[in-house]
Amino acid sequence: MTAPRTLLDKLWAAHEILRREDGVSLLWVDRHLVHEGSHHGFAKLAARGLKVAEPDLTFAVVDHYAPTRDRAHITDPQIARMIDTLRTNAKAQGLRIYDLTDPEQGIVHVIGPEQGLTLPGLLVNCGDSHTSTHGAFGALAFGIGATEVAHVLATQTVWQRKPRAMRITVEGTLAPGVSAKDIALGWIAALGTDGAQGHAVEYAGSAIRGLSMEGRMTLCNLSIEGGARFGMIAPDQTTFEYLENRPNAPKGAAWEQACADWAALTSDPDATFEREVKFDARDIAPTVTWGTSPEQALPITARIPDPDTVTPAKADAARAALDYMGLTAGQALEGTPIDQVFIGSCTNGRIEDLRAAAAVLKGRKARVPGLISPGSAQVKAQAEAEGLDQIFTQAGLEWAASGCSMCVGMNGDLVGEGMRCASSTNRNFRGRQGRGARTHLMSPAMVAAAAVTGALTDVRPLMNGRAA
Amino acid sequence: MAGWNTHEGPALCLPLANVDTDQLIPARFMSVPRAQGYGDYLLHDMRRDDTGGLRADFPLNQHPEVSILVTRRNFGSGSSREAAVYALVDAGIRAVIAPSFGDIFASNAVNNGLLPARVEPEACAKLEQALTTGPRPIRIDIDTRTLRLGDLTVPFTLDDSWATKLINGWDDIDLTRAHGDAITAFRDTRLRTAPWAWPAAH
Secondary structure (H helix, E strand, O other): OOOOOOHHHHHHHHHEEEEOOOOEEEEEOOEEEEEHHHHHHHHHHHHOOOOOOOHHHEEEEOOOOOOOOOOOOOOOHHHHHHHHHHHHHHHHHOOEEEOOOOOOOEOHHHHHHHOOOOOOOOEEEEOOHHHHHHHHHOOEEEEOOHHHHHHHHHHOEEEEEOOEEEEEEEEOOOOOOOOHHHHHHHHHHHHOOOOOOOEEEEEEOHHHHOOOHHHHHHHHHHHHHHOOOEEEOOOOHHHHHHHOOOOOOOOHHHHHHHHHHHOOOOOOOOOOOOEEEEEEHHHOOOEEEOOOOOOOEEEOOOEOOOOOOOOHHHHHHHHHHHHHHOOOOOOEOOOOEOOEEEEOHHHHOOHHHHHHHHHHHOOOOOOOOEEEOOOEHHHHHHHHHOOHHHHHHHHOOEEOOOOOHHHOOOOOOOOOOOOEEEEOOOOOOOOOOOOOOEEEEOOHHHHHHHHHHOEOOOOHHHHOOOOO | OOOOOEEEEEEEEEOOOOOOHHHHOOHHHOOOOHHHOOHHHOOHHHHEOOOOOEOOOOHHHHOOOOOEEEEOOOEOOOOOOOHHHHHHHHOOOOEEEEOOEOHHHHHHHHOOOOEEEEOOHHHHHHHHHHOOOOOEEEEEEOOOOEEEEOOEEEEOEOOHHHHHHHHHOOOHHHHHHOOHHHHHHHHHHHHHHOHHHOOOOO
16 A cells, blocks of 8 residues: 555656656656746747747746737837747747737736646646646646746756645635635735745645635635745646636546546545644635735734734834835724725636626725736636626726736836735735835735725625625 | 855845845846846845935945845745846855745755855844944855854755755756656656646647
């Protein structure tokens, strides 16, 4: 009898070409996703005169610099050059590119699953830290740097030391108004932004099983904000139903074989994890960040902490964060006035996210300006078919095209200096949304609530009598 | 890339936790080709005022000659941007000493000859204390995994494979191509046993 194995063990073994004496593994890469920011990787490849080893397993996506308005006329020459460079590289290497006018374009971590490029049992690499998103399907998915991008382009393999296995179990049922975003911000606040460093996190428990694929992707996406390069969830019926008939998912007999293989991708009952953490779903409330690190997060009903009373190791950071954020210790989070809102990103730009925001905004007006950028052109089309765009525009918010947009600001969608933004994104780092910008992370429903009142707000009372 | 196993240079304390890669290089500079150099973008928005001028009170501006940074936990967390490492390397930094590093940052650092030296929090606090009056030289020895600042000797941890890579200045692509036959054999087996792993529409 073989020893019980974790999901990580099984995925690792399935991709390990060899293991060196020093314990580092050479892994086969099933999918390599590249974007405009991969230009350093392509330049390294070109410097060696090498070609992409597996163009059929390599997909190029325009997302980081994608304009969300007036795409036909890119006025910023730097942005135009970045997109053109990706086009040139994709063409020279024979790669499928999801370009600006493609009906399948979108954020790389949204369209990978949407197109069935992401599947259980695959190893997915991308030069982007939020590649952990794809682990929601039971894939081994992790972000890599430019040198590693060049390596994958040249060899379709990646060197990696196996991380330690960690399991985060959430049992119970999430209350209305509480979402995967709140689970994530909750565990990161509890364990710290380096809480899962060196680990691959598997999420388990009834609350995780109860999440849709969109929710699971949000949770796995944010693994990196807790320090974990990998997040993963064992595939199940929810996974298979999401994937069946996706353009690049297997069909017919191949689909049957795949589902049979994927059903084995679970941690064995007696498998041991180097670290185990458990949460009760009933303890999780709508959560917002108050500082400049995702770990500086609290339930919306809380007060901003006093740096003098937090652990000494975190006191300096708390003081600096309050100063940057323009907030006062002891002040209630709820009621903090905001200047604008943003809904979108690889974290929370999927159809379920837009539905949750629309349920709060329907028939209401936003008191502050805001931008909504769907995660993909397909999400945009679906939202428009459901009339969600009308709800947003009637509320006074701007409905735009898909891209990374205001999450990272590379395309020019920026939050102004000193402005406070309620945002469905993943990083409240200083200057992330623009120099001097003040970001509060929260779920899309909470962003919608903030838009309605013009301040940080508990969404729950605003949901009475409305579908979540 | 040239390998190295010892380095002695002036070390500066940057007493900040969670210096993420968005701080190390703001996203707006990442479209620049590497050949133009990234050193001027290092910690750009901390080092410079709104007009782009260097802030006189920022330690790195007072001591741009340093080659070692001593800093706090979770250095290089966040985005996978290797440009954060380019900014450090192009500004002349050879090693960063901290209690912990972002996983992707540490890997990117080693791929560019930059040492991410992990030290115990108490030891890091001692180094920090010794640097409160300004930069002092630290001698780094990768072979023995030790740092020396005056009379203070501090051990650091570093993955053995990363030490080998830093010392030899190896490039992975050359090493991997030597395993070409194993890769081809693995691919053939995977195609036969897991045909679903290839995209259906391509």
